[in-house]
Amino acid sequence: MRKLQTLALALGVLTLGVQAYAAEEYLAGIPRNEILIAENPQGRVANPSWFNRWVPNHGGSSTGLQQLALDTLWYIDPDAGIDGVWENALASEPPIYNDDFTEMTVKLRDGIYWSDGVEFTSDDVVYTVQAQMEHPGMTWGSAFLGSVDSIEAPDKYTVVFKLKRPNSRFHATFTVRWGACWIIPKHVFEKAEDPSTFDFNPPISLGPYVLKSFDPNGEWYIWEKRDDWQRTTLARFGEPGPKYVAYIDPGPPDKRVILQQNHQLDIIHDTSPEGAISLVKSSPTSRGWFKGFPIAHPDPTLIAVLLNNQVDMFKDRDVRWALALLIDIKAVDMASYRGAATISAIGVPPTGLYPGYYFDPLQDWLKDFEIDTGKSTYKPYDPTVGQQIADMLRPSMGDQIPSDPNAIAAAFGYGWWKPNPQVATELLERAGYTKQGDQWMKPDGTPFSITILVEGDPRPVTTRAGTMIAQQWRDFGIDAKTQAYPTDFFPRVDSGDYEATIAWGVETWGGHPDLSYFLDSWHSEFLKPPGEIQPPRNRQRWKNAELDSVIEQIRSIGFDDPKGIDLGQQYIKLGVEEMPNIPLMSYNVFTVMDETYWTGYPSAEDDPYTDPVPNWSNSRYMMVKLKPTGATAQ
Amino acid sequence: MRAYGIYILRRFGQFVLVVFIGINVAFLITHATPIDPVEQAIASATQFAYSEPQAVEILRQSLRELYGVEGTLWQQYVRFWTRLAVGDFGPSLSAFPAPVSALIGRALPWTIGLLTTSTLISWVLGNFLGGLAGYYRENRILKAIGIVATGLQPIPSYIMSLLVLIMFGFVWPILPISGGFQMNINTEFSFALVRSVVEHSILPVLSLVLITIGVWFIGMRSLVSNIVTEDYVLYAELAGVNRHRILTSYIMRNAMAPQLTGLTLSLGAIFNGAIITEFVFGYPGVGTLLVRAVGTGDYSLVLGITSVSIIAVATGVFIIDLVYPLIDPRVKLT
Numbered sequence: 005m006r007k008l009q010t011l012a013l014a015l016g017v018l019t020l021g022v023q024a025y026a027a028e029e030y031l032a033g034i035p036r037n038e039i040l041i042a043e044n045p046q047g048r049v050a051n052p053s054w055f056n057r058w059v060p061n062h063g064g065s066s067t068g069l070q071q072l073a074l075d076t077l078w079y080i081d082p083d084a085g086i087d088g089v090w091e092n093a094l095a096s097e098p099p100i101y102n103d104d105f106t107e108m109t110v111k112l113r114d115g116i117y118w119s120d121g122v123e124f125t126s127d128d129v130v131y132t133v134q135a136q137m138e139h140p141g142m143t144w145g146s147a148f149l150g151s152v153d154s155i156e157a158p159d160k161y162t163v164v165f166k167l168k169r170p171n172s173r174f175h176a177t178f179t180v181r182w183g184a185c186w187i188i189p190k191h192v193f194e195k196a197e198d199p200s201t202f203d204f205n206p207p208i209s210l211g212p213y214v215l216k217s218f219d220p221n222g223e224w225y226i227w228e229k230r231d232d233w234q235r236t237t238l239a240r241f242g243e244p245g246p247k248y249v250a251y252i253d254p255g256p257p258d259k260r261v262i263l264q265q266n267h268q269l270d271i272i273h274d275t276s277p278e279g280a281i282s283l284v285k286s287s288p289t290s291r292g293w294f295k296g297f298p299i300a301h302p303d304p305t306l307i308a309v310l311l312n313n314q315v316d317m318f319k320d321r322d323v324r325w326a327l328a329l330l331i332d333i334k335a336v337d338m339a340s341y342r343g344a345a346t347i348s349a350i351g352v353p354p355t356g357l358y359p360g361y362y363f364d365p366l367q368d369w370l371k372d373f374e375i376d377t378g379k380s381t382y383k384p385y386d387p388t389v390g391q392q393i394a395d396m397l398r399p400s401m402g403d404q405i406p407s408d409p410n411a412i413a414a415a416f417g418y419g420w421w422k423p424n425p426q427v428a429t430e431l432l433e434r435a436g437y438t439k440q441g442d443q444w445m446k447p448d449g450t451p452f453s454i455t456i457l458v459e460g461d462p463r464p465v466t467t468r469a470g471t472m473i474a475q476q477w478r479d480f481g482i483d484a485k486t487q488a489y490p491t492d493f494f495p496r497v498d499s500g501d502y503e504a505t506i507a508w509g510v511e512t513w514g515g516h517p518d519l520s521y522f523l524d525s526w527h528s529e530f531l532k533p534p535g536e537i538q539p540p541r542n543r544q545r546w547k548n549a550e551l552d553s554v555i556e557q558i559r560s561i562g563f564d565d566p567k568g569i570d571l572g573q574q575y576i577k578l579g580v581e582e583m584p585n586i587p588l589m590s591y592n593v594f595t596v597m598d599e600t601y602w603t604g605y606p607s608a609e610d611d612p613y614t615d616p617v618p619n620w621s622n623s624r625y626m627m628v629k630l631k632p633t634g635a636t637a638q
Numbered sequence: 639m640r641a642y643g644i645y646i647l648r649r650f651g652q653f654v655l656v657v658f659i660g661i662n663v664a665f666l667i668t669h670a671t672p673i674d675p676v677e678q679a680i681a682s683a684t685q686f687a688y689s690e691p692q693a694v695e696i697l698r699q700s701l702r703e704l705y706g707v708e709g710t711l712w713q714q715y716v717r718f719w720t721r722l723a724v725g726d727f728g729p730s731l732s733a734f735p736a737p738v739s740a741l742i743g744r745a746l747p748w749t750i751g752l753l754t755t756s757t758l759i760s761w762v763l764g765n766f767l768g769g770l771a772g773y774y775r776e777n778r779i780l781k782a783i784g785i786v787a788t789g790l791q792p793i794p795s796y797i798m799s800l801l802v803l804i805m806f807g808f809v810w811p812i813l814p815i816s817g818g819f820q821m822n823i824n825t826e827f828s829f830a831l832v833r834s835v836v837e838h839s840i841l842p843v844l845s846l847v848l849i850t851i852g853v854w855f856i857g858m859r860s861l862v863s864n865i866v867t868e869d870y871v872l873y874a875e876l877a878g879v880n881r882h883r884i885l886t887s888y889i890m891r892n893a894m895a896p897q898l899t900g901l902t903l904s905l906g907a908i909f910n911g912a913i914i915t916e917f918v919f920g921y922p923g924v925g926t927l928l929v930r931a932v933g934t935g936d937y938s939l940v941l942g943i944t945s946v947s948i949i950a951v952a953t954g955v956f957i958i959d960l961v962y963p964l965i966d967p968r969v970k971l972t
Contacts, residue, residue: 030814032823032830048926050741050939051733060679060701061734061934141704143683146696177690200704201735220825221744221922223817255816255920258800262808262815491933492672494681530691537677539691 029637030268031250034226036637037601039248040630042618043260043273044068048253049222055207055215057186058135058142059200065183066619067218067225068251072627073119073209074186075237077110077129077178079622082304082356082514083612086241086625089357089515093237094124094187094210096161099175101562105167108174112161117235119209122191126157131190133165139200144185147177172559173520180621181304181513181521212236212244212627224252244627246602251618264290264598271605271618272596276464277342280594289600293616294608296404297397298344298415300592301608301617302355304514306348307466309456309473309586310497310505310544314534317446317454318503322435324583325375326428327454329384330480331473333420334393336588340469343397345589347389347417351579352572353590354417356514361569362576363418370419373580377430384427387419414608417589425480444481453483457496457505460488466506469588473506497543500534508591509543514615519572520558527555546584551575593617604629646960653956660948664941665718669711673935675731676701705731718941727945732936741927742942748818749916749923752839753908756846761901763847764854769890771855772862784855791852795845799918802845814838816920842919846912854897861893899958906954907947 031039044066054063057074078098079091092098094116100109116124133155136145151174153166167174177185188199189208196202206215213227227249233239254260254269261279263269265287275283280299283290292299311318311327318324337345348354349370352362370385391409393416398405406412429439436447444452454477458470470486477484489496497505511522525541528548532538538545558571579587595616597605605626606613614625679701680694702708706717706728721728727738764787771780790798807815814820819834865871866889874884913925920926924943931939 029820031821034822047930048920048922050730050927050930051736054733054736059734060683060697061675061732063733140696141700143697146700147690147693149696150690150692217822219817219821219922221748221818223920223922224821226822250821252816252821253920256918259803259807259815259918259920262804265808266811495672495674495677498677498681525691527691539694540681 034248036267037632037635038246039226039250040246040270040602040627041250041252041268042271043254043269044225044251045273045619046253052218052220052222053203053205055204056199056202057204058132058144058188060141060143064222064225064251066251068213068215068227068249069207069225070183070186070621071211071251071618071624072213072227072249073207073211073215074621075116075210076180076184076186077112078175078184079180080513080516081613081622081625082181082615082620083606084357084614085515086613086629089513093180094129095178098564101172105170105172105174107167108165110163110165110178112163113237114161115235116210116237117232118189118191119214119230119232120192122189124187124210125160126163127160128187128190129163130155130157131194132185132188135188135193135199136185139198142200144177147185151177170559172562173518173524175563176521181511182620182622184621210236211624212238213249216248222253224250226250238624238628241625242628245604245630245632246627249627264596267598267600270598270600270602271616272594273618274593274595277344277594280596281342281344283596287598289598290596291599291605291607292594292596293606294415296406297401298341298346298592299596300341300344300594301615302346302353302590302592303615303617304353304355304358304512305508305591306351306353306510306512307469307506307508307588307591308351308510308544309588310502310507310509311585312500312503312505313544313546313584314500315503317452320435321582322377322431323437324586326431326435327477328421328583328586329424329428329431330476330482331421331586332423332476333389333588334396335476336469336472337393339472340465341589341592343393343401344592344594345417346415346592347393347420347589348587349385349418349420349580350576351510351585351587352512352519352576353510353514354413355590356512357517358512358514359413359418361517362572363413366573366576367418369577370580375427375431377427378434379430380427382424382427384421384424385419386422389420390416390418393417411609423476428480439481442481443483451483452481453485455503456484456486457493457502458486458488459493459507460490462490462493465592470506495537498540499537500532500545505543506588507543509541509585510587511541516563517569517572518558518563519568519575520555523555523558523575526551528552544585546582548578548582548584550578554578599633601633601635602630603633604631642963645963649956649959653952656952656955657949660952661722661941661945664944664948665715668937668940668944669714671935671937675935675937676705676707678732678934679705679734705729705734707731722945727942728938730931730936730939732931732934732939738938738942741939742924742946745922745924745927746946748921749912749925750908752842752916752921752923753846753912754905755839756843756850756912757901757904757908759843760847760851761854761897761904764851765858765890765894765897767851768855768858769862769885769893772859772893773866773885773889775863784859787852787855789852790848791850791856793849795849795912795914796918798849799842799845799915802841802848803918806841806844813841815841818922839921842912842915842921845919846915854900857900858890858893858897861896862889865889865892899962902954902958903951906951908950 046064046066049064051063075094077095079093081089096111096113133148136142137148140146140149151167153168156164192208193199212233214230216226216228218225229244229247254263257275257279260272260275261283293301333347346354352358375382390412394405394412438445446452456470456474458467460467474484474486513521522541525539530539531547554571554574561567606616614622729735730738730741767783771784803815806813819838823834871888874888916923916925928943
């Protein structure tokens with residue numbers, strides 16, 4: 005027994021010893037107030053010493069590599085931008101096309117240097133294209149093989165692309181929206197035996213930071229501000245504030261919250277709605293894109309109920325519209341985002357500058373839009389739904405809910421469709437559906453059943469939305485259910501192996517009104533038969549001659565042509581009339597920023613100069629806006 | 639001795655057969671996955687950036703050639719065994735072109751360190767305390783330890799890891815909660831590096847020990863409870879043999895054989911990694927690697943990890959088979 009008592013005493017002494025001993029600094033050799041620590045949502049990088057960003061399934065890209073060290077010709081910001089949404093980065097001016105869009109000339113900036121002291125020139129751009137064309141397995145090799153006939157560099161600062169066919173959007177390959185084709189340092193890669201198997205370690209930087217150290221196990225990467233940061237394109241906006249920037253894998257959502265509460269993680273990329281709400285409430289220095297509710301940054305991406313238009317029951321517009329009129333978006337909002345969604349009734353997300361381009365101008369048209377069931381007419385649009393959601397949340401969230409109508413629209417969205425089971429009934433009946441008892445039957449006499457594919461645990465927000473929608477359809481007499489495919493969700497969706505799903509097929513520039521980013525791939529020329537994988541984005545497999553015409557008209561005009569907005573509005577109206585998918589909300593990302601050590605983060609209310617989501621390359625603008633608060637390590 | 643030689647040969651044949659069948663089953667299962675690594679690569683290349691629809695088809699074909707995933711299942715099977723015969727698992731498809739063996743080689747020492755330490759600690763502590771509890775059945779402290787150990791044992795590892803993480807990472811934040819060592823530390827061998835590695839392993843080890851110690855404790859207590867009723871123990875006590883000697887030499891030594899078997903099997907299984915614990919603590923081991931490989935459809939990597947695990951467990955069993963006849967004369971070489 006005495007031994008046991010001795011053991012207990014030893015354990016007590018050991019515990020006290022641990023407390024006294026366990027004072028290891030969070031970071032070795034770097035003062036906490038000199039480093040910005042952001043989440044790398046890719047998690048632990050399996051191949052940490054691989055920095056060749058031009059190979060698919062390479063090592064990490066959101067490790068700071070593409071945000072801080074790589075650069076390309078142009079950037080489009082998904083929000084307002086630091087100096088407007090369009091940035092001429094390595095290019096000194098926008099792309100110059102000839103009349104028929106078969107030639108693109110790029111003028112480059114002078115005075116930009118790689119971190120090893122070599123000047124960036126047109127040779128680097130030419131090498132970037134030619135090396136990848138010679139190795140089509142490299143990320144952009146196939147894009148260049150399909151488009152580029154030849155590339156020339158008449159002088160150090162000019163590049164001329166000759167294209168195989170007219171392509172008014174060729175520059176998009178070199179335009180950052182999250183990422184783009186980055187420029188390769190020719191003087192480094194040309195010494196490698198094979199550019200597709202070269203690890204590019206250590207990476208030579210064209211951005212204002214250079215790699216300082218990284219975890220050989222892939223958990224963290226630390227970047228240090230270049231002494232010659234003035235010789236980079238970001239320098240036009242000022243000196244980057246943080247001397248060091250770290251991108252780390254903080255682990256599961258609970259741990260991210262703990263790390264930020266311990267002030268060991270300045271920027272959480274994304275966490276659960278519950279985690280973000282709890283963090284903002286409990287930590288006075290933590291804040292989101294919106295200072296109050298809904299906290300999250302709305303990505304320029306649209307979540308929708310995708311109805312597989314190649315499945316017989318969804319080939320009829322009346323059925324698609326009937327299903328839309330059975331959804332109560334407020335309940336879906338509460339179920340999915342706990343009220344923190346930014347809803348959209350139309351086929352673009354209500355984010356970035358799109359409210360001005362598409363939402364405000366179309367409000368009157370939406371209010372007047374009418375459905376004729378053959379038995380009655382109905383105006384389904386309710387412009388006050390965003391307001392209703394705000395009012396619903398105000399009793400529990402208090403001052404966090406804005407009262408200004410514009411702020412409410414920005415935070416919660418504009419209007420949505422009023423649920424109307426009677427009109428849905430009339431539409432279904434016109435489509436040949438009948439109700440027998442409590443169950444709707446299809447025209448062929450079989451039960452009207454719908455399986456909604458959801459991702460399950462990996463994406464609880466869309467899974468919960470799907471569950472709520474299935475419940476609402478079931479309440480009406482449709483045999484609807486969800487089925488989760490956590491590991492092979494996208495392969496199933498992309499091969500058309502589903503009836504309905506909650507996912508996105510609309511990704512936009514956010515800051516620029518051109519819709520070709522996603523819409524071009526919706527052209528019927530790319531549509532594959534059921535079961536075959538098709539190019540990304542037209543996941544609902546919608547085919548429409550009028551849509552093809554709109555896409556072809558967009559192709560025929562320049563990127564900045566004001567007609568593009570008119571054509572975009574035509575697409576949206578067509579989408580409302582045909583309802584190929586049922587838009588729900590933007591993809592809201594619960595990025596939470598800690599202002600203990602740094603201030604100057606972008607915000608919806610004060611300075612929406614960029615997307616705070618730290619894996620977006622556009623987030624590099626934050627570096628020049630962030631200033632130290634003067635706090636020292638706690 | 640001849641009988642022992644035949645016994646070894648027979649067991650070795652079983653060992654080879656088990657490994658061969660196990661790896662074949664793993665090959666079939668991994669290749670039945672609906673996740674296509676090429677499509678995963680295309681998705682990662684096109685999801686967030688502009689991509690021309692025409693280009694995707696060219697990329698798909700190029701990647702199939704580059705990754706070597708073309709051909710029938712039989713051709714892939716032959717390629718797999720041809721490579722495996724020289725110890726090559728081929729390139730990882732989610733971290734192309736890094737060799738699978740390099741990825742496993744980097745993660746394995748962390749997993750071995752974590753699980754060997756936690757397994758040995760829980761084994762030694764569990765058996766020691768379980769033995770005491772079985773012998774000193776009326777001791778209140780040992781009873782309390784028994785209640786705690788058996789109470790902790792059914793807690794799922796995810797919950798236990800989170801509890802430990804919240805306790806020592808947030809409520810009483812005295813220990814690091816993520817990674818294998820301190821950020822930005824010089825990774826050349828030094829006292830500071832060793833200290834950092836040890837500090838970062840304390841919480842994952844603790845959470846594993848807390849949920850596994852009960853297994854050994856309960857097993858040992860039951861064994862000892864039975865042995866103390868044996869005649870030879872009774873005689874020893876009546877003969878006035880020192881109680882400490884009775885416990886260590888008469889009881890625990892006899893109770894140790896099945897526990898040693900369990901320990902060997904546990905040590906063989908450490909190559910599977912402690913998936914949940916590694917994930918929660920961001921520990922750079924095989925478990926974390928396996929989760930990522932499954933999620934990305936990297937069947938080369940899944941197959942590599944599974945094969946190593948199969949070989950390790952089979953080797954563990956083989957070693958037990960070899961050693962047991964030597965330490966336990968009751969085992970007959972038939």
